[in-house]
Amino acid sequence: MNEIWQGLLEAIKLIVSLDPEILEISGRSLWIALSSCLLASVICLPIGGLIHFQRFAGKRTLISLIQTFYSIPTVVIGLFVFVLLSRTGPLGGFNLLFTPTAMIIGQMLLVIPIVLGLTISALSGIDKVIPDTARSLGAGSFQTAVVVLKEARFAVTAAMIMAFSRAISEVGLALIVGGNIKGFTRVITTTISLETAKGDLELALALGIILMFIALVINLVLNQLQTR
């Protein structure tokens, strides 16, 4: 028990003293998770809009399929990206494996179903009279879609935040496609995993606290959005 308290104290010291290694790892984690979420959003918002506004056969099945992928294990996506980017894989020529780019691609694939599915849900939650009102005021198809997306902005932002929390807290994918290379692909979760295995609890606990703090901030922002 004493050891844990000692570790916690050391961890707080590391955070307060703005330890360069802690800052570097946390910064990388944030950057990779943010980039993957932004890329996923750029892809998913128009596709989500398209799925919501268009009528086609199998729409419900497609949405169910997307929702099924919410809980896909991170190691499965990691394995898929690994195969894709490994030297013998179809994209092996780009030499991306064990780079932050590979981690961004992997996390992006991981959160795409979440952003896409929750965007469709957010758009479905908008009163059906809104698009009719926009059209009756002279909006074209694109302008109507923008109006509906604008109305769903808080729910869509919440979807992006959910995706960010999934990306920053995952470990399996980051280990498989990032390789946990010190100073290059090491992120909060992979460091915690490694340092705990090594028995170096101070650094692991310090990063754990930072991760919890990020989770807290995410929750606060989400709560704020839900009250709008």
Added chain:
Amino acid sequence: MPLIETVDLCQKYNGHDVLKKIALQVEPGEVLSLIGPTGAGKTTLLRLLDLLDTPTSGRIYFAGTEVTRSGKTRSETRRKMAFVLQKPVVFNASVYDNVAYGLKWRGITRNELYQRVSGILETVSLSALRDRNARTLSGGEIQRIAIARAIALEPELLLLDEPTANLDPISISRIEKLIANIIHQHKTTIIMTTHDMRQGQRLPNKVAVLINGEILQTGSSRDIFTSPHNQEIAEFVGTENIINGVITTSEEDLVTINTSGKIIEAIADYPVGEEVCACIRPEDITLANSQAPSSARNSYAGKIMQVVPIGPLCRIEIDCDFSLFALVTGRSVEELDLVRGKTIYATFKATAIHIIRRER
């Protein structure tokens, strides 16, 4: 040339006929009120006219051009109209932005946009709330925003779907004044729906009755309310006295009708033996304690069954072997001592009766 015209317009949902061969012509500057009970197809018709939906069959012409199906013509034409939907919703934005949306989509310059939106907000008395989020306003205020953003577009045709439904009496009066103002100042062509027949009478200059997806009668509000074409319309427009009978004599437009053994005289041209309904508006019936000589052709003794106060008036139900409803002032009730069970004489003129053929 009519501003908007429909030819044999039909709409089906799940095999059910919602609109049947609607033929409508509205001239520029005309105000048409579509009245009909809930579920008659009024909203469906307005949605077709605003080109939000495509009809199952039939054609729509706007200023002489057919606009029924062609995608590009439809969106261009829609921009010449404005539609205030039933239960309007506002965008999650300020009152100002809500009114500005449609103008922005038309590429109006910022300066003109500001001028127009400010002017309209003044007209609908919402200037003080311009920066408030529209979602935080009351039902009446939201309705005014909906009308404001429609008239801000200066449409050639304004479609209003039940503009005062679910509003309190003060808001209803405000909205009606606003519509009357639009009619008076802008001379906009308006088609509005209502299930409130009195509103249909108060506002427009032409009324069409839509029942079960069919336009059964079109004419001036006076025509519709005093001379309904059939029993269904008579019931809808609130003709409380619809008395069934058979024509017993017919001479020079004067007919006598046998109803429950009593004879009613009316001005109409129907052959002997025809089954008819005699429609009498309750306000055309006068009541007296004794049968005084009068030019009125119909006078019957009856027992008062019920006295129901309605504002300053009272609705009296009399049993004269057939039920008769009369509308009199509260003062008359006091002076004549009209109480339940009392025998009274109900009198009405032959010209106050509108005769329609009975549907079998």
